[in-house]
Amino acid sequence: MKEHPLLIGAAGHPVAITAKMANRHGLIAGATGTGKTITLQVLAQSFSDMGVPVFVPDIKGDLSGIAAAGNASERVHERARRVGLDRIEFHGAPTVFWDALGEHGHPLRLTLADFGPVLLSRLLNLNDTQTGLMQLVFRVADDQGWLLLDLKDLRAMLAWVHDHRRDLNSRYGSVAPASIGAIQRSLLMLEAQDGERFFGEPAVTLDDFLQTDAGGRGVVNILHAERLYRNSPLIYSTLLLWLLSELFEQLPEVGDPDKPRCVLFFDEAHLLFRDTPKSLVDRIEQVVRLIRSKGVGVYFVTQSPTDLPEAVLGQLGNRVQHALRAFTPRDQRAVRVAAQTFRPNPELDTEAVLTELGVGEALVSVLDSGGRPTPVERTLIRPPASRIGPLTDSERRAILESSVLAGVYDEPLDRESAYEILQRQAEAALDAEHTVDVRPQRPAPPRKPARGGRPREGVLAATARSTARSIGTQIGRQIVRGLLGSLTGRRR
Template identity: 40%
Template sequence: MSNKEQFIAAIQKSYKTDRPVIHLGSAILDGEILTEARVNLPLRMMNRHGLVAGATGSGKTRTLQLLAEQLSAAGVPVFMSDIKGDLSGIAQPGTVNAAMQERSEILGTSFEPKGYPVELYSLSGQKGAQMRATVLEFGPVLLSKIFELNETQSGVLSVLFKYADDKDLPMVDLNDLKKVLHYLAEGPGAAEIKADYGSISSSTAGTILRKIVALEQQGVGTIFGEKSFEITDLIDRVDGQGVISLLNISDVQDKPALFSTFMLSLLAELYQKLPEAGDLDKPKLVFFLDEAHLLFKGAPKAFLDQIEQVVRLIRSKGVGIFFCTQMAQDIPVSVLSQLGNRVQHVLRSFTPQDADALKQTVKTYPKSDFYEIDQILTTLGIGQALITVLNEKGIPTEVAATHLLPPTSVMGPMVQADYENHIRQSSLYAKYKDPVDPESAYEILTRRMEEHARTEAVSKEEKKPAPRREKEEKSVVSEALSSPLAKQIGREVVRGVFGMLFGKSTSRTRKTGGGLFGF
């Protein structure tokens, strides 16, 4: 048996299954596309998570589109971020052309243009149905990542959440968070929390407040509030096809910490709300996290621990997660070790750093009897990838350089008029369009602070000393002396005394010819 025949036999055996699969393409050996060496990803292994990696322009986005299309066709809902806003074309059938037909024929398939059910979402509310979450749903760990807080500031944020939980204070939007912060740092709550929670310094409170205000000024504070997004809306089907939910973040792509953390919050909510499912023939939902390196950049340990926990445990809820990034090294080892399915597009090796990354990537693949993996990774063409997945028994398949199938929908965005019309026709757009302002921490603490101010005012008034009388009560003697008769008598006495002093007192004195002192 020739090397080629051995390779085909190995691929067919490794990827063989009688269960539903995602057909990715056909294997390549020595530059030849071998139609019969089909590379498949078993649907029941999709909840073992995966990685789609490769250099810029290598075709990662179209691989995500291919996966989303086939999952939808198999009745599996999909959620994915649309970084550049160019995935909305999935809703419309692709265009038949010679290149597409040739590629399909080489792979032993026929190109049949097809559109898929798509729901458009947005964090700003401008590009689709508004996605919101309450501040409490986010929690202190995820908010700390968004605000880029240090360890001390993150600890203070945790105190705010603990106090709100203990005192039944619903924190819905950023106004609630600011009010709780002010109440505990400078308001009546400062003394209240000192013993049980610890005091909050004004400098730390000021830093957190500035972070909140900065986010509001960027115009994305609207993601916090009600009506909060119902996670079950992602698990929807139309005519037996899974709905592809696209979160268009082209208008907030300069705020990676925001959208990446928001997507993680959705995953956390999925884990909390979905029941245990065990091993299913196909997943309930597949989650694609594009530009995954942004999720982990500068992330504190508590944040990384939360990601690792979600990835490890959400599999049993029937949810698969695929990370999409440039290099496998962008993913922490603790998370990377849980990604059983790998689709690696071409890697560049122009710098010493690139060479080191290539060596590390090679080590993540099973040993191959047919490829020098380091060589094949640098010579793959656009629309080709090195693939290994888990078979039905959970065993890694043979490594296969694969010529991928083309997507059957439009590879690009919908035209603007179609996009806007698609949004207007969405029932979910109408459902989440208008915000709701329920009574929450802001209103409760405002009333509490007003009541405290009134109580303080009354207390100060009661403690205030009685005012002194301007005039003391006059005694009987003073009243008598102030009468007209007394005043007249006084004047006579004074005149008499002074008269005697100056020799003008009485006639008798004048007659004797001398004054008091004999003058």
């Protein structure tokens, strides 16, 4: 059998995604250990071979093998024969490794200005009032021409807004000190999760993720997110939302292309919608619906279709559903919902098969050339042409050192921004306060006379005169008492 560019597997015949329909988005779902990662690797490398750049997070550390050629083991050849492949040309995909913490890939940094107040508020878990204040802080910084690049810039701006809140109230609205305090506490929590390493310069650009190699293959951008997902899931999910938003805002309309311009895979996709304000969820749904006209395909990877909002689920035309477990009533409902999302196949009991699938099997429905979903089929997933399992540390290091981005983002840059400007202003104000005035002093003007025409006395003079008057009165009283005593004695 001739290999199709986007071959998923076989169900007695090849099951593949049509390249023209690949930007209609997709879903890879299934319980843990059912083969979702292999399916993701197969699709990511297939898109790369077509010349389509790919962005995919690696939250378990086992996807890096896509950069190396696969092993021609008997197990792999047996799977290839079962799906009807005559032979597999083992090869890796051109790969760039990223890491928000800068440990297992090129540092992935963003500036606060790039990130924006809405996503930052989600990252800090702020309420509506605090989000409004965050937008005010960004607006004030923009009006003043002060760059917001990293977290120390934001801390400096919050302190400045607090100190000048009375002046800002008339133009920007009320500034509540309690909200400023809440944001500052949230920043401390973000810093404890290594968030300070995520913001700054040099910042990545969208073009960094849209590269092809000299042979025309799309670069697979792997975000090493094992530690990030475990310790800071909110940073992980918000980063993916930023990338989705940037692609939507910056890429031009391309209509209905023959193949996607790029493809995003969102592993553990349920995190995108957990604890997310409804307004932002609505925005995500809108972007997913409209971004296909920009040539972008989005593939959500999660355990169950019920993890996604119905409005998003309805946009996913290409679906690969691995086995689900039905141990609890909730699990049984999830199986029933998953079965109902497929176009029925009269020859297949979809709900029953969902709990019977083996590892490497899936129920698959894709869009045909006319954009119609095909009937669901029980499909054996093909083996990837790249290595199954992670690279060694030395292999990863060699790829990083030979990357075209080597040295571009490795060292942080700290140029003048809001923090430096406000610090310089504070130092100048402090210097002015302690400067001694050595100019000759003008004589004090004469005081205005008090009522009655007499000049006003100074405080010390008035106090002395009052004291003297009091002492004189006491002495006079003593003399009078002595005279009266003498007169009384004489009378007696």
